[in-house]
Amino acid sequence: MLAWAVIRPRGWPEAVAAVPAAALVIATGAVSPHAALAEAKRLAPVIGFLAAILVLAQLCDDEGLFRACGTWMARRSAGRPRRLLAQVFATASAITAVLSLDATVVLLTPVVYSTSAQLGARPKPHVYACTHLANSASLLLPVSNLTNLLAFAASGLAFPRFAALMALPWLAAIATEYLVLPRFFAADLDAGAPDAPAARPAGAPVFVLVTVAATLAGFVAASAVGVNPAWAALAGAAVLAARALAQRRTTAIAIGRSAAVSFLVFVLALGVVVQAVVAGGLGRALAPLVPSGTSLAALLATAALGAVLANLVNNLPAVLVLLPLAAPAGPGAVLAVLVGVNIGPNLTYTGSLATLLWRRVLHERGSGPSLGEFTRLGLLTVPAGIVVAVLALWASLHVIGG
């Protein structure tokens, strides 16, 4: 059934497959309606949070935030591809952390491509940096990745504490990528970037930046007074939406579409299906593999297990399966799962072997892109990144306390 959820026949939204699967597991009694309802109640705030962040990112794009990032990167790095790569690292890490990995993959990557083409630089290192950082730089905040939001709900950590514990692992994962990528793509970066950037107005979208900063402050403030930080995300999205609607630069329908309702429904259905799979024996089978405790060895093993599962199926089902098993060992173990499931997908093109194989079989005929280079880069960054990030997490747990 997990494989079923991974397939996307004929380009239909995944929810089309996942909702009947969820209905089926409830109908066959694999999950009781009561348990399914409890799961839905548990997931609802997470899904609301996710929707608010998706809308916020889309509105930031509408307001020109990503175009402004492109102009900024072009101006600061003219003629120097290595400098451009550093700017891409800074931008992609910040965008991923604050507006989630979806924003980096969907909205930032095309801007980075255009910027690099405009400077006459070879685009490959910069595009690969975006796709890698969308995963490995998604450790910092609960909003950076849907896996984080799910773990955040399960860990019981407050928003600022989550960020404080994950700050060092986030930096460690980015540093690992930054050590590897410039060397891996040395020939492309040495080719230079001889073209002058086009003169563009340099205006920064101040309103958007202030709103996003206020939203971040809102996350911390909401946690301090015991309110779900999702409300801060909703407020930030509402401010940008109201302004864009008042200035007639977007429509309510476009905003509704950016909330990706079918995706939200899919996550809900996936939660129910995974519950059935875990109850149906996978939980018992995996339980002995999940180490108890938060010693360095246990954290490393937990992260490795997360990375393996993320590469076999996908990190979303992987985190749903592992969270209930890791949560009893405390927040440290939950965060170690995140290190594994967030960095791990860089190892396989399309995030999992299952997705890759099914897409190959069902959709794409002919030769796909060469996987050799992608996989070699993944082998250089993923195991090292996970080890370094877990070390950083272990240190953070000792300094700050789990």
Add this chain to the structure above:
Amino acid sequence: MTDEPVPPTTASASPVPAAPAAGNRTVIVWVAEGTWRGCVDAARALAPAGAAIVLLHVSPEEVPGAAHGAYAGLLGRGHPERDPGPRLAELAAASAGELLAAAAQRLGRPCTRAERRGRVEREVVAAAAEADLLILARDGDRSRLGPKSLGRADRFVVDHAPCPVLLVWPDDAPGTDTIPPPPPRPPNHRPHRR
């Protein structure tokens, strides 16, 4: 019956075409981001008058591929129209067209433009199958003479090119004084010198 390796004489059994007149020679200029100006300048200076000059650009398929893969890895997003892969392929085609137009202008001679998409090194070799000369630029540090002068794609093309290859500097070559001094002899050589 086992397959036996074809002896080299068989390979050349087909009639060798007479050397074409200079007017029929084909010179392929590999236009790659960052280094193409040197190749175009070399073609302008060195290609025989009347030679057919082909400006070749290859967009690496793995760049839109990586963006598509990253999106495909986001489980449940649906919305194929949000997939950045096709968007990057469009941007790549536009940027290749602009690059070739700039190269044609710099060349200032009649030429044809060829745009390909795929694995860069293999596409360049395939495009050079019928060529009389392939011009490409070296990679690596521009500030000194020395290794590594060939990246992975250049290395493959030089190794597999079916025609003569002209390897040029992307811009002015640095002086020979930039070659580092030879490494000192290893210590175990000293006894022999006595």
